[in-house]
Amino acid sequence: MSAPIHASGADAPATIGARPNSLRQGPDGRGRFGEFGGRFVAETLMPLILEVERAYEAAKTDAAFQAEWRRLLTHYVGRPSPLWFAERLTAHLRKAAPEGMGAKVYFKRDELNHTGAHKINAVLGQILLAKKMGKTRIIAETGAGQHGVATATACALMDLPCIVYMGATDVERQQPNVFRMKLLGAEVRPVTSGAATLKDAMNEGLRDWVANVHDTYYCIGTVAGPHPYPQMVRDFQSVIGEEAREQMLAAEGRLPDVLVAAVGGGSNAMGLFYPFLDDADVAMIGVEAAGKGLDTPEHAAALSRGRPGVLHGNRTYLLQDGDGQITEAHSISAGLDYPGVGPEHSWLHEIGRVQYVGATDDEALAAFQLCSRQEGIIPALEPAHALAHVMKLAPTLPQDRIVLMNLCGRGDKDIFTVARHLGEAI
Amino acid sequence: MSRIATRFAQLKAEGRGALVTFLTGFDPDRATSLQILQGLPAAGADVIEIGVPFTDPMADGPSIQRAGQRGLKAGATVAGVLDLVLALRATEQDTPVVLMGYYNPILAHGVARFCADAAAAGVDGLIIVDVPPEEADEVEPHARAHGLDLIRLIAPTTDEARLPRVLGATTGFIYYVSITGITGTRSADYGSLAPSVAALKRHTDLPVAIGFGIRSPEQAAIAAGVADGAVVGTALVDTLAASLDAEGRATPRTVPAVLDQVRGLAQAIRAGRKQAA
Numbered sequence: 001m002s003a004p005i006h007a008s009g010a011d012a013p014a015t016i017g018a019r020p021n022s023l024r025q026g027p028d029g030r031g032r033f034g035e036f037g038g039r040f041v042a043e044t045l046m047p048l049i050l051e052v053e054r055a056y057e058a059a060k061t062d063a064a065f066q067a068e069w070r071r072l073l074t075h076y077v078g079r080p081s082p083l084w085f086a087e088r089l090t091a092h093l094r095k096a097a098p099e100g101m102g103a104k105v106y107f108k109r110d111e112l113n114h115t116g117a118h119k120i121n122a123v124l125g126q127i128l129l130a131k132k133m134g135k136t137r138i139i140a141e142t143g144a145g146q147h148g149v150a151t152a153t154a155c156a157l158m159d160l161p162c163i164v165y166m167g168a169t170d171v172e173r174q175q176p177n178v179f180r181m182k183l184l185g186a187e188v189r190p191v192t193s194g195a196a197t198l199k200d201a202m203n204e205g206l207r208d209w210v211a212n213v214h215d216t217y218y219c220i221g222t223v224a225g226p227h228p229y230p231q232m233v234r235d236f237q238s239v240i241g242e243e244a245r246e247q248m249l250a251a252e253g254r255l256p257d258v259l260v261a262a263v264g265g266g267s268n269a270m271g272l273f274y275p276f277l278d279d280a281d282v283a284m285i286g287v288e289a290a291g292k293g294l295d296t297p298e299h300a301a302a303l304s305r306g307r308p309g310v311l312h313g314n315r316t317y318l319l320q321d322g323d324g325q326i327t328e329a330h331s332i333s334a335g336l337d338y339p340g341v342g343p344e345h346s347w348l349h350e351i352g353r354v355q356y357v358g359a360t361d362d363e364a365l366a367a368f369q370l371c372s373r374q375e376g377i378i379p380a381l382e383p384a385h386a387l388a389h390v391m392k393l394a395p396t397l398p399q400d401r402i403v404l405m406n407l408c409g410r411g412d413k414d415i416f417t418v419a420r421h422l423g424e425a426i
Numbered sequence: 427m428s429r430i431a432t433r434f435a436q437l438k439a440e441g442r443g444a445l446v447t448f449l450t451g452f453d454p455d456r457a458t459s460l461q462i463l464q465g466l467p468a469a470g471a472d473v474i475e476i477g478v479p480f481t482d483p484m485a486d487g488p489s490i491q492r493a494g495q496r497g498l499k500a501g502a503t504v505a506g507v508l509d510l511v512l513a514l515r516a517t518e519q520d521t522p523v524v525l526m527g528y529y530n531p532i533l534a535h536g537v538a539r540f541c542a543d544a545a546a547a548g549v550d551g552l553i554i555v556d557v558p559p560e561e562a563d564e565v566e567p568h569a570r571a572h573g574l575d576l577i578r579l580i581a582p583t584t585d586e587a588r589l590p591r592v593l594g595a596t597t598g599f600i601y602y603v604s605i606t607g608i609t610g611t612r613s614a615d616y617g618s619l620a621p622s623v624a625a626l627k628r629h630t631d632l633p634v635a636i637g638f639g640i641r642s643p644e645q646a647a648i649a650a651g652v653a654d655g656a657v658v659g660t661a662l663v664d665t666l667a668a669s670l671d672a673e674g675r676a677t678p679r680t681v682p683a684v685l686d687q688v689r690g691l692a693q694a695i696r697a698g699r700k701q702a703a
Contacts, residue, residue, distance in 0.1 A: 030560065038560075038561055039558065039560055039561060040529060040556045040557060040558075040561055041484075041556060041558065042484065042485040042555050042556060042558075042579065042581075043558055043578065043579040043580065043581045043583075043584060043592065043603070044485070044579070044581035044582075044583050044603060044606055044607075045583075046558045046560070046581075046583075046584075046588070047581075047583045047584060047585055047588055048583065050588075193488070193491055194481065194482065199482060200482075203482050203483075203484050206484045207484060207485075207486075207487070207607075207608045210484075210485065210606065210607055210608055211606060211607035211608060211611065211612070212606075213583050213606050214606070308533075309530045309533055309534065310528075310529045310530045310533060310556065311482060311530060312482075312484070313556070318530070320530065320534065322534065323503040323504060323505075323531055323534055323535075324480075324504070324530040324531035324532070324533060324534025324535065325480065325481045325498065325530075325531065326481045326482050326530070
């Protein structure tokens, strides 16, 4: 499989209203997808992100770099991850569906990756890049802890010191991952500023980076942050969609009808969607965390309920008040508990290529349990949101339709949270 | 000439650098904040910098983060901070006022409207921390139209190749960040300040103020000596914070404690004068 090469220059496209021939050419030379993205960082960081951009542009066409990344994906991560026809779930959903209805549901099983989620795909690419750049210290932010675990893992493998910033609230609710990171040799720094969740961890990551620009690489976990991160993380994660495309053609002889993925920052969704963006017949649905409901103040649905602004280096949809202060996100899933979203999603939302919907905490919990019992797969709470939407969607589609969902993480980390919500002591 | 240009020209004639003070608007409440601001010129502040609180101040250390949180709790908004400047202008006409903040609250206010309102309130310059020259095209025309200087930070990481671009996008004065880091977390390396400022001066005629690592009167005097001004922020914010009661409310000590410290800084800068032009 060849490395993803993407145009990134003055010829790049995409203004709202005038859809380009290809939706896979972004970002433009300024790091923008339509009006979203960019490089909104303090001057101290600006030279550094330009350096990351140059290094990444070189790595894209560096055969040795790409070969090493692919080698790690194959032999360390265990890629390609399987494409799984969720036959029992499909049959279960058909039971309640009208006659002839109930689409076939497939899972792209990135929960089987080493470290248990898709995060490792982009982390290995970024840590290889950091080494190539001569950086000797790695920092990362994490919400659910999956990105932190992936980064700590890659740093253990490549013998680099690793510091993970994690909101104190998340440290509390994701103890297993905190301990994993420690076992892997990383230092986990609880962040108590702000709301002590993912956005505050990202603030601390950026503050650390500003103070340690000379030796430090900031390994961002999602398709957000200043350019080139949204593009770079998307490119690395696109291995998900590239594999899924080939696997679906092999399994069904055609492309899926609908892709469904959970969206917090949006890296697993971008990774699945990106290789299909120009396939006009493939519909795409991003599922945001609706928390206690989209019409309550407690959700994390930046696209459904936010409006454009600037945070963490990029212009994108944000949860904010009328005065431009960022408001707290809420989700049962720490990995979706972020008031922003990757800028490419904002663009895909505005041009209407991807439909963004919400799934509540309760719906995700129900999907979590259903998946466990029907398929023998305990999903992470993040993809449980995607599955919650699949449960609504599949019964409305004819039986010959195919829904492909990104099962981007496993639920081991979430069993304590779920037990608490179900009123069980473990 | 703008208030900023006038002030730096006047101080150059006096043979000393400027004391630029930073405090966050509405910290710890509007009335106390205004009282401090009104007292700054008499205490010796030459340029008044006011922080516009933001929930996610990525370039600020813990002290200024907490100041912003106190300000937000006290009801600070962009409109509220502009109104604070308007109130300050009722008693103070000559001292330049610079707003320092992050882009999102300005975007929410509307960039064009913000520039118009800021100029009308008596603001002279803006430092928008997370808008580098590469992203400034939607701010520059409005700032220019309303006579607002766009003051830029130059960091130790800003290399020679990048410097002209940043300087070209700067008006008013240059804010030289003396450390790689966030506000208030490290002390500047005073040995390297003079050559760094000299290197900058080869590329620009704008006044240069040094900030981010200056706490004591001695440090302020050195910085104001080698450059055209010294910015003191975190040290003042820390003094303010230390004067508050357990609930974070102002006490009778709050205003005098901050203004006394400003007087000390101003005296040191005035006593220092300039060793070199």
